Amino acid sequence: MNPVRRRRIQQRVHRPKGRADRPEVISQRGAFIGMRDAGMTMAAISRTTGFNVKTVTKWIRRSDGEGTVATRPRSGRPRLLTPEDDQRIVQAVMDRPLTSTVDITQELNLPCNPETTRRHLNEIRYKCYIPPKKERLTxxxxxxxxxxxxxxxxxxxxxxxxxxxxxxxxxxxxxxxxxARLCWRPVNTRFAEENIQQLxxxxxxxxxxxxxxxxxxxxxxxxxxxxxxxxxxxxxxxxxxxxxxxxxxxxxxxxxxxxxxxxxxxxxxxxxxxxxxxxxxxxxxxxxxxxxxxxxxxxxxxxxxxxxxxxxxxxxxxxxxxxxxxxxxxxxxxxxxxxxxxxxxxx
Structure with missing residues (x-):
């Protein structure tokens, strides 16, 4: 796999799923803090940004009290896989596309079901296909x-x-x-050399x-x-x-x-x-x-x-x-x- 494609795939790992954790939302909250530190009042910040005064006050108080403007963890089952586990999964399928999530889960000793591994790959736009079979051309x-x-x-x-x-x-x-073998690969890469099963x-x-x-x-x-x-x-x-x-x-x-x-x-x-x-x-x-x-x-x-x-x-x-x-x-x-x-x- 060429370096450009590898970087693009790695950049898609851990893409925030909800709007509350997107980079542009976090940046907007940080802007509230910057305006307050510049001497603006809550009402002035609200008029400038178009957000409600209560929203501006909430995130400024959250920053003062907790030192962060990130969204707090919500109810629900916590993730079993760490960001490092996600990187290992991606690296595994880039090194060996002709494999299965069962093999990946076992070889990496991941604390999850192979279905969880499959879902994480789907989140970064890796799909499972049947690989084409072609003879190698000299x-x-x-x-x-x-x-x-x-x-x-x-x-x-x-x-x-x-x-x-x-x-x-x-x-x-x-x-x-x-x-029959399966192949984990990004979309539109069916005939990439590493995704072809040799006859x-x-x-x-x-x-x-x-x-x-x-x-x-x-x-x-x-x-x-x-x-x-x-x-x-x-x-x-x-x-x-x-x-x-x-x-x-x-x-x-x-x-x-x-x-x-x-x-x-x-x-x-x-x-x-x-x-x-x-x-x-x-x-x-x-x-x-x-x-x-x-x-x-x-x-x-x-x-x-x-x-x-x-x-x-x-x-x-x-x-x-x-x-x-x-x-x-x-x-x-x-x-x-x-x-x-x-x-x-x-x-």
Missing amino acids: PENKVSRLEFARHYIRDEYDANFWNSVIWTDEKSFMTTAAR SEGGRSVSFHGWMWSGGLGDLTRIDGHLNSEKYIQILGTIIPSIRATAIHAPNPIRFFHDKSSIHTSALVRNWFAQHPDIQVIVLPTKGCDVNVLNVWAMMQRTWDIQDERHQAAIVNHATAEWENLRRLPNYCQRLVDSVQTTEYNN
């Missing part, structure tokens, strides 16, 4: 994404071009997943290959075992006839997008595409912009009940059902394709 990834965007925002790549593109990708679905894998998995175009979803193909160049070529040999039959009819060229994984760019795969000149390969950069079927995977994951996926067969059935549900959504793929150019600008 400087090289960012440069390649920018170069890709600059190339494909030219005029010749219009709506007709994008509507004739076949988007492909692979995805693995897991039988288990890490426990992790675990458990048994089933991999799939899928393709789509502006007209809809294509085939969802299960990948047996680990994907390699030979298996990828087999998948290509299966889906190209389907693409010709349902999406891009001959003799129109197939504009084929896939990412820059080592399998997609291997010598065997390059040779296969060289033998099929009717397929124009457009390679996405490594960890490229989310402009292809990855958006479909994300939509599938939103409704994914991980507790029901205890076996690989259940994953296959569930993935197939979700794929077919998305296929029935009107204009879903067309909206994804229409957003390509905007996505390229923003990434």
Whole structure:
């Protein structure tokens, strides 16, 4: 977290909740004392400030008798946390945003319920959110994404071009997943580096290959075992006839997008595409912009009940059902394709 944001957050700690303790109110009471010390009468102070004579007299007598013009403690349960505790809570969530109030309360040994810790964070405009999950981009990834965007925002790549593109990708679905985590952060800081949960894998998995175009979803193909160049070529040999039959009819060229994984760019795969000149390969950069079927995977994951996926067969059935549900959504793929150019600008 940058120093400016850190200072702003720390300044919000202990912001007075009631009007009687606000700095401007305390300053006004102090002004009564200053005017009295300057020789003004109570009536003159009242006329100058616009406050009632009884109010002026009250705070001058309070200052003379108690040496302060602060509001006295009122009835109600006293605060369990000290100002120092509040500072420790803020420091804890700034150091580790991906944590919970239960963990904060226990680690700091606070004399309160985690709900109290949560309320104190809310008072300084810290809210609890589910963190986004993103892969970390290296400087090289960012440069390649920018170069890709600059190339494909030219005029010749219009709506007709994008509507004739076949988007492909692979995805693995897991039988288990890490426990959902929460993130305490200020508003409008969702994608700050420290607030992002890095992707992790675990458990048994089933991999799939899928393709789509502006007209809809294509085939969802299960990948047996680990994907390699030979298996990828087999998948290509299966889906190209389907693409010709349902999406891009001959003799129109197939504009084929896939990412820059080592399998997609291997010598065997390059040779296969060289033998099929009717397929124009457009390679996405490594960890490229989310402009292809990855958006479909994300939509599938939103409704994914991980507790029901205890076996690989259940994953296959569930993935197939979700794929077919998305296929029935009107204009879903067309909206994804229409957003390509905007996505390229923003990434």
